[in-house]
Amino acid sequence: MRDGRALLRGSLVVALVLASACGKRAPAGEELPRATSAAPLATNPAPHAPGGPWADLTPDRAFARARAEGKLVFLYWGAAWCPPCNDLKAEVFSKPRFAELMRDFVPVHLDGDTEDAQRAGEALSVSTYPTILVLGPEREELLRLNGSLDIDELDRALGAVRGKAQSFRAAAARLDEGKPSAEDCSTLAHAAWELLPEETWSRPRILAALRKAIEVCPDTMNRERALLAGTLLGLAAAYRRDPALAEETRAAQASAVSYLDLVFSNAETTWAARALVNHRAEALAAWLAADPKDAAYLSWKAKWLAAAASLRSREGAPVDVRLAAVAPSIDFFRHENPSGPVPEPLQADVLAAAARAEREAKTPEERYSVISTASYLLRRVGAHDEARSMLKAEAERSDTPHYWYSMISALEQELGRIEEARAFSQKAREGAGGRATRLQWIANDILFHAKLEGPPPRAYLLAQAEAFYELAFSLPDGFQGRNRTRAEQVRSALAALESDPDFVKLVSRLRDRCASLPADAADRCRACLLR
Secondary structure, eight states, X not given: OOOOOHHXXXXXXXXXXXXXXXXXXXXXXXXXXXXXXXXXXXXXXXOOOOOSSOOOOXXXXXXXHHHHHTOEEEEEEEOTTOHHHHHHXXXXXXXXXXXXXXXXXXXXXXXXXXXXXXXXXXXTTOOSSXXXXXXXXXXXXXXXXXXXXXXXXXXXXXXXXXXXXXXXHHHHHHHHTTOOOHHHHHHHHHSOGGGSOTTTSOHHHHHHHHHHHHHHSOGGGHXXXXXXXHHHHHHHHHTTTOGGGHHHHHHHHHTHHHHHHHHTSSHHHHHHTHHHHHHOHHHHHHHHOSSTTOHHHHHHHHHHHXXXXXXXXXXXXXXXXXXXXXXXXXXXXXXXXXXXXXXXXXXXXXXXXXXXHHHHOOSHHHHHHHHHHHHHHHHHTTOHHHHHHHHHHXXXXXXXXXXXXXXXXXXXXXXXXXXXXXXXXXXXXXXXXXXXXXXXXXXXXXXXXXXXXXXXXXXXXXXXXXXXXXXXXXXXXXXXXXXXXXXXXXXXXXXXXXXXXXXXXXXXXXXXXXXXXXXXXXXXXXXXXXX
């Protein structure tokens, strides 16, 4: 679901649907008739064709070519149903300039549903759609990007790492010394901090490094500093309830207003931090302004709304970015008025903005993000009928209707229409194609039903658990990468059934099957089953 920066852009998607694009680093905020067995796995699932000069190579062959040609590898990891992935296709990969940028690289597109993709993703510590990696020919990681960027930002990000001596790791080391170069500051600003491997980049380390980068990067690079500030504020607000991060979040909070002034200083700094502006107003308000009548809050709220207005009117901005700039008005209203209907003028503004964006979104890729955002905004202002109509229409024309069915299910659940929500959750599961995607949507359906009030629908859950594991066992990477994450979610969701005799028998059979796998796969398999 994940994706945005991925965490910030993806936070919208997480709120929309159980099928989150976000990975493990993303902070928290994700009885019918007896189910049929899983539908047969499509042998040729609809590919996510991102456009552009992609080399038709596996990652292993791409690294071999990079060694032979003295180039770097540009690896994009995504999925057909992921809205931020479709943003990238529309705003980056389809541009002629992207092909020019790729002349110094071996560009590889790795769709999460392709054969053995999850194994490759796990080997590269990639789990979130979308993720972009720039790697040396010996697989050394130079830069990790989350995909929430335009073609100019990609050009700037790549410019700093085209020489093999430059990398995020080297830039971070010079930051530790307090002597980052301008290229280091650019590399640090465009990196996907929230996607860095946790074993080397703990959350305290990330927050401290971001604060230091804002402080030591030169004032002549305020665009980059604003991007760093937006990343820091978004992460600190998301982590604000973690007691282990109390010191780091307090330090960020003390400078938050000055960071916001940096973000709002001009149109370009606002654009650089657009993920913060469009998607984190409510979180920042909850973090920084417990009293919505506080004068300081009202001051930076006014600046925030002015910045959002500049995004709405920015010439050449993607349709989805302009539409999402409506969200801060809803966020601030809800911070000040936690319950009750939104004012009629605000609802009318959202309805008009959603209708305008739907008209302006011409390509399937543009529509993917626009319909996701529009339906979410409509729900937030109580326009559920309009949101439902929009989602159903998109499902009928889409190559990935399961995604839209999941969103309809979430809408119906929000309204307390549980039977309708169940039906669309099941429809989404039945319609999902591809390898990892099919597993993910079976898991989504299991999680949905397991969380319903009352006794768990045991027969349904048992049938879907069997379908999930049957598919996982059929895939060589069925317990790797995102597939393993889904298996762990299924394990947790089914904990309520661990004393059920039929479930005990199922787990016993599955454990026997785990033993038939290669040793490393068998260990992962067993770890995904209840003890």
